[in-house]
Amino acid sequence: xxxxxxxxxxxxxxxxxxxxxxxxxxxxxxxxxxxxxxxxxxxxxxxxxxxxxxxxxxxxxxxxxxxxxxxxxxxxxxxxxxxxxxxxxxxxxxxxxxxxxxxxxxxxxxxxx
Amino acid sequence: xxxxxxxxxxxxxxxxxxxxxxxxxxxxxxxxxxxxxxxxxxxxxxxxxxxxxxxxxxxxxxxxxxxxxxxxxxxxxxxxxxxxxxxxxxxxxxxxxxxxxxxxxxxxxxx
Numbered sequence: 001x002x003x004x005x006x007x008x009x010x011x012x013x014x015x016x017x018x019x020x021x022x023x024x025x026x027x028x029x030x031x032x033x034x035x036x037x038x039x040x041x042x043x044x045x046x047x048x049x050x051x052x053x054x055x056x057x058x059x060x061x062x063x064x065x066x067x068x069x070x071x072x073x074x075x076x077x078x079x080x081x082x083x084x085x086x087x088x089x090x091x092x093x094x095x096x097x098x099x100x101x102x103x104x105x106x107x108x109x110x111x112x113x
Numbered sequence: 114x115x116x117x118x119x120x121x122x123x124x125x126x127x128x129x130x131x132x133x134x135x136x137x138x139x140x141x142x143x144x145x146x147x148x149x150x151x152x153x154x155x156x157x158x159x160x161x162x163x164x165x166x167x168x169x170x171x172x173x174x175x176x177x178x179x180x181x182x183x184x185x186x187x188x189x190x191x192x193x194x195x196x197x198x199x200x201x202x203x204x205x206x207x208x209x210x211x212x213x214x215x216x217x218x219x220x221x222x223x224x
Binding site for chain 2: 004031033035040041042043044045048050056058059090092101102103104105106107
């Protein structure tokens with residue numbers, strides 16, 4: 001099993017550009033989530049999903065969209081990138097919400113110029 | 114605002130010494146989790162302790178939970194250079210799946 005796979009690993013965008021960060025898991029996990037990690041801020045939850053077709057907002061959802069059409073995939077979309085979105089993004093999944101350990105991807109380092 | 118706050122923010126010890134990190138949280142919880150993050154990598158789950166448990170062990174790790182004080186501690190015994198990493202506590206304060214992380218403790222173990 002590959003676990004949680006994130007692509008790309010690195011990305012540079014110009015302000016106003018759009019892009020999608022991809023996340024896929026092969027563990028048949030119902031719960032998936034996106035975090036951003038900034039220096040001194042720890043990890044902050046952006047959006048999460050408790051199953052296909054169900055998504056909800058986390059702590060810092062503004063500027064990001066998500067959808068969950070399949071159990072395996074949970075893409076994160078930046079519609080109009082801003083320098084404040086420069087960060088490292090992590091996708092994570094678990095078998096169940098709240099009571100199970102999270103499996104993390106290796107991260108996407110995003111720079112917005 | 115952060116649900117979990119780790120203390121200290123940074124810790125430097127010699128190989129073989131014990132390392133203790135603390136986590137405080139604000140609201141009632143069902144469980145608390147600890148994760149490790151090596152530099153440039155994703156987080157790895159270490160241990161989960163439920164609200165009805167006071168202590169849990171896993172190898173050289175010992176986690177305690179005091180729900181009356183809303184705090185938890187992670188003890189790494191006989192530390193090794195490979196334990197150098199950042200350590201985070203995480204809770205789901207609303208039991209909705211929104212796992213909230215603290216800011217982390219950066220541990221350096223000198224050989």
